[in-house]
Amino acid sequence: MTYLRPLLVLLLLTSLRAAPFMNASDSFTWPGGxxxxxxxxxxxxxxxxxxxxxPQLEAAGVKGTFFLQAKADTMEQRLEEWRQVGAAGHELASHSLYHPCRRGLPGRDWVAESRDLDHYTIERLRDELLLTNTLLQALDGNNARTFxxxxGDTAVANGQESFLPVTNELYLASRGVSSPQLSSMKELDFNNTPAFDLSHQDLKSTIAYLESCYKSGTVAIFLNxxxxxxYLVTDPQLHQELLDYLAANQDRFWVDTFKAVMTHTRQEFERLDWSVQ
Ligand SMILES: [Zn+2]
Incomplete structure (x- = not known):
């Protein structure tokens, strides 16, 4: 009957192992329920x-994410104000050094030739992104960054060479510009997340998007x-009304910076053993 002893030990170990996880959900969860x-x-x-x-965010007690392009008038003339925004707990994130875009695409005549992503190399882009990270680190002291x-462009050299591997290496998550509906968090691509553009939207369509994300238990990432x-103006009244709606529903929605939400999401992917795309 000695073969029973190892079996008992195994059963005991299995129950001990399972105990700490008994209350953990086997599905994706957000903080605070x-x-x-x-x-x-x-x-x-x-x-x-x-x-x-x-000022609207501060009055509402909500933290936002500011994707800063380093070469910009406010970065030269109002740098101390951006430093204060970071010190107040908002996220200072990267939107590159010069905001290069693909000039070769339709409707892109406004892109300066010196900032034409179609003429960039991967090495040049990577260098500029690293420099932007250094500059932002000098502003807020942080190392981990989002982008x-x-x-919404993701390739250099006339669209021939994707730089997604570079952003994947440099950032804990990167926000895109398209708004595909996620049916589950499992579908999230950390390296090119969806976004819902608030310009030209009204409160009804904004709340409809928010509630569709609630229904699927996903994340609503608003772009302004x-x-x-x-330019590409969000109505300031819509911005305020969205903040009011979130305040009135604060038990239902977790509002935080892109970095905080993506950090939590990565932890959940790890806990649930989901593969990162
Ligand atoms: Zn931009």
Whole structure:
């Protein structure tokens, strides 16, 4: 009967191993029992973000993510204000050094020839992204960084060479510009996440998107350029009403920076043994 002893030991070990996980969910969860996460993001280092969006966020007690392009008027003239935004707990993220875009695509005549991504090499882009990280680190002291693709472009050399491996190496997550609906967090591509552009939207369509993310237990990543000014403008009233809606539903939505939400999401992927795309 000695063969029973190893069996008993095995059973005991199995139950001990299982015990700490008994209360852990086997599905993706958000902090505080929230049904979905929300990120408010702002591209291009625009003055209206400092003048209008930031004060609205501060009044609401909500942290946003500012994807800064390093070569910008506000980075030269209002650098101390960006430093304060970072010190207040908002995320200073990378939107590259010069905001290069593919000039060869339709409607891209506005892209300066010196910033034409079609004429970039991978090495040049990587160097500029590293320099931007150094500059942002001088602003807020952080090492780990997230990124947003300028114009949503992901390739250099006339679109022939993808730089997705570079962003995958340099950032813990990168935000894209298209808004495919995730039916589950398992579908998330950390290296090119969806985004919902708030310019030209009204409250009804914005809430509809938010609630569809709630239903699927995913994340609503809102993209803004100008807020009440500059270009690709988000209506400042819509921005405020979205903040009001989130405040009224704070038990349902976890609102935090892109970096915080993506860090949590990576931890959940690890816990659930999901493969990262
Ligand atoms: Zn941009």
């Amino acid at each position: 929230a049904g979905a996460a929300v990120c408010l993001t702002y591209d291009d280092s625009l003055p209206s973000q400092l003048d209008i969006a930031y 947003a693709y300028p114009c 350029h100008g807020v009440g000014g500059d």
